[in-house]
Amino acid sequence: MSLPAPSSRDAHRPSWSFRLITIAGIPIRIHFTFLLFLAWVSASGSSKDSYALVTFVISIFVCVLLHELGHALVAKHHGVITRDITLYPIGGVAMLDNRPNPKQEFWISLAGPAVNLVLAVIIGAAIFVLESGFGRLLGDLQKASLLDALLIANLTLAIFNMIPAFPMDGGRVLRAALAQKLPEARATQIAGGIGQGLAILLGLAGVFTHGYILMLIAFFVFLGASQEVTSTVTRSFLHGHVVADAMLTNFQTIRTGDSLERAANMLLDGSQNDFPVMNGDEVLGILLKNSIVRGLAEEGPTTYVASRMQRDYKYTSREAPLELAFEMFPQADPSPILVMDNEKLVGMLTIENLSEFVMLEHAKSQNSLQHR
Ligand SMILES: [Zn+2]
Structure with missing residues (x-):
């Protein structure tokens, strides 16, 4: 594999x-x-x-x-x-x-x-x-x-x-062959669909023959196929766009000297979860929702933001391809990416607004299909 x-x-x-x-x-x-x-x-x-x-x-x-x-x-x-x-x-x-x-x-x-x-x-x-x-x-x-x-x-x-089904090598060969004529997302959906159909057949065969290993393989094939389809379809909607197309420009920042109580109020007032921490125009770090909650419980509301912020934050530029920004959100770390222009903070990219962007692009593509 x-x-x-x-x-x-x-x-x-x-x-x-x-x-x-x-x-x-x-x-x-x-x-x-x-x-x-x-x-x-x-x-x-x-x-x-x-x-x-x-x-x-x-x-x-x-x-x-x-x-x-x-x-x-x-x-x-x-x-x-x-x-x-x-x-x-x-x-x-x-x-x-x-x-x-x-x-x-x-x-x-x-x-x-x-x-x-x-x-x-x-x-x-x-x-x-x-x-x-x-x-x-x-x-x-x-x-x-x-x-x-x-x-x-x-x-x-x-x-x-x-076997010509995702996630086996044969599925990749099939997807690559289909992608010569079709868009990559469509090719992946077809190869993924065949993979899932096959996984269901394998699973049924496992149930009828009491083959537990077969059922386990069916489960992994099914999972592998759907993961690949989701990530490829997402990528295809991000393709050709830059960070500036999807980033939030309307967001709140917090100062290093502010208290966690103020941060908690900002959390309650709006839909924003994580806040860039500023000293004047300079970004010093990022304050995540979890850190606010934990800080309040462990040290109380008068604690300074500076003691709970994360100093190493992810950042990118406005012109960076959106596909690359998407890869900066591994499952283990969904914290937002700050968008910088000449050391100045100009935007923020969260996993939520990235998925909203994908949803909107998906809706637009459906609409253009209907009007074809
Ligand atoms: Zn292989």
């Missing part, structure tokens, strides 16, 4: 994972649940079985890693940087630093499954030579060797990932 990074800041660095090695300048990280999984595998079964099982699991993960490196190296060839690759028990994720265009996405997405197909051919040839044919593989599966199992695993990885 390959994903564009959800945010341009570092807030989304995968936690609970550690760096194992660096290959071609790309950090390879292992999620701790993968170690738990390995421990569970080695603990189950007799010591001879568990040794074979652990060898098998590690070999599979080398194949998954090669799949992700396939994405990453083709991305690098197209000038798209991979921030890191993280291995989870359910597979790997290559986090891309910027969004590839449809043509790049087509080749980047195809590269992962292609690696597994090439591995399958090489392993198949090895089996043919070492085991003189595929007799063992086609006969009793109980007697299958490590090579046999790896052949099946690589074929499964290639086929499963090429």
Whole structure:
């Protein structure tokens, strides 16, 4: 799987994972649940079985890693940087630093499954030579060797990932192909719709066969498809606009010497939640709603704003593309962005007014469709 990074800041660095090695300048990280999984595998079964099982699991993960490196190296060839690759028990994720265009996405997405197909051919040839044919593989599966199992695993990885539905690689290939003729948002909606339809079918199959793993996969496919659709549609409405088009120009500021009581009154008087903190014309920080509430509870209403403000605030310029500003709102940090012009505060961008902007653009696009 390959994903564009959800945010341009570092807030989304995968936690609970550690760096194992660096290959071609790309950090390879292992999620701790993968170690738990390995421990569970080695603990189950007799010591001879568990040794074979652990060898098998590690070999599979080398194949998954090669799949992700396939994405990453083709991305690098197209000038798209991979921030890191993280291995989870359910597979790997290559986090891309910027969004590839449809043509790049087509080749980047195809590269992962292609690696597994090439591995399958090489392993198949090895089996043919070492085991003189595929007799063992086609006969009793109980007697299958490590090579046999790896052949099946690589074929499964290639086929499963090429299912033409989001969030699988095949869905990205389909979206990229559709985006040659259609707008990207429409292409994503189609690929996402197919993904969700497939997830529902998978889920139903899981319910009827009592396959819990199948139900779990269906759940993640459904979630992945809808997230991708939402973020792409949002992005498509922001595309071509600058920060000045969406920013708030009518907003309140507060002075460093003001009390939290005054801040609380401003909070109650209007719809604004967070306030830029000023010393004359100079911005010193931002006072967030949470800090006002916590400050009142811990230190009382006479406390100065200065002691509760956040000194490192996010800022941008009026001419910055709105798409980039959108990426400055990771889920972990929805605090507003201040808009500066030559060190002077000229506006403010909140996640609420950004979503209002998207809603209005959406309404306008519906209207123009009806009048076509
Ligand atoms: Zn992939």
